[in-house]
Amino acid sequence: MKLYHHVLGLDHRPQRPRSHRLGSTARLLEAPLLLRRRPTRRADPLGGAWDVAWQNQVTPWDASEVQHGLKELVEERWSAIEEQGIPWSSLVGQKTLVAGCGRGNDCIYFAAKGMEAVGQDLSEKAVQVARENLASTPNAPSGVTFEQADFFASPLPTSLYSLAYDYTFFCALPPSMREAWAGRYAELVKKGGVLICLEFPIDGDRPLGPPYSVSSEAYEQVLSPHFEKIYSQAPSNPPEGREGREKVSVWKRM
Numbered sequence: 001m002k003l004y005h006h007v008l009g010l011d012h013r014p015q016r017p018r019s020h021r022l023g024s025t026a027r028l029l030e031a032p033l034l035l036r037r038r039p040t041r042r043a044d045p046l047g048g049a050w051d052v053a054w055q056n057q058v059t060p061w062d063a064s065e066v067q068h069g070l071k072e073l074v075e076e077r078w079s080a081i082e083e084q085g086i087p088w089s090s091l092v093g094q095k096t097l098v099a100g101c102g103r104g105n106d107c108i109y110f111a112a113k114g115m116e117a118v119g120q121d122l123s124e125k126a127v128q129v130a131r132e133n134l135a136s137t138p139n140a141p142s143g144v145t146f147e148q149a150d151f152f153a154s155p156l157p158t159s160l161y162s163l164a165y166d167y168t169f170f171c172a173l174p175p176s177m178r179e180a181w182a183g184r185y186a187e188l189v190k191k192g193g194v195l196i197c198l199e200f201p202i203d204g205d206r207p208l209g210p211p212y213s214v215s216s217e218a219y220e221q222v223l224s225p226h227f228e229k230i231y232s233q234a235p236s237n238p239p240e241g242r243e244g245r246e247k248v249s250v251w252k253r254m
């Protein structure tokens, strides 16, 4: 479990409120085993372990905040995307998807920026946590929906997404599912729409997961048949423990 903390750079984050903290040493030891169960079905290779982790509050990936890299892109660096013909204003009011949304802070962030944000998570408990999180958010924005859904198998929505955001979902999946991951975003994001990836953790050849080590090349390999890469930059001032391990990329659906 310490491994998971170290990998996600969570050893350095400020402590969360007591109710969000991990309960015991036993739980700390339990998580990697929970998340490394024998594969069952393709879209849920961990065989329900995500839901068990949420039920047991063993969620070391959950920073309970929006990542600096995303906020920096949206609030300080979007002019680079605008130069590619996608002003932020063209996304306002449009549908945004956060797959594997967990506690849902990213969805709430996008809704606060004016999007119609949909957060999907396979875990029923995660969806419950996300809804409670929204309910307890001061001045919570409207335009947020959380749904229990399998990213790979849920029915296509009647109107596709203009924006999607992927953080710690790609790395949560076994590498054998990466091509399907990219193909699914290609189905869900409309032509001209945008996929933002916060690429993390870039850990070279580190084996095993989740979280599996990622690389910009790995994203490129599976996304390039469907998306044009229009931006790739490391966030400035990464949090301690995440230096050189994260990058933000933006992809335009072709």
Ligand SMILES: C[S@@+](CC[C@H](N)C(=O)[O-])C[C@H]1O[C@@H](n2cnc3c(N)ncnc32)[C@H](O)[C@@H]1O
Binding pocket: 043, 044, 050, 051, 061, 062, 063, 064, 099, 100, 101, 102, 103, 120, 121, 122, 123, 126, 149, 150, 151, 152, 167, 168, 169, 172
């Ligand atoms: C490592 S967690 C990251 C959660 C969130 N993005 C965050 O940063 O806090 C991965 C999340 O993906 C969800 N998940 C795993 N497989 C999924 C699938 N096939 N469809 C939707 N969600 C899935 C898990 O339940 C879990 O909440």
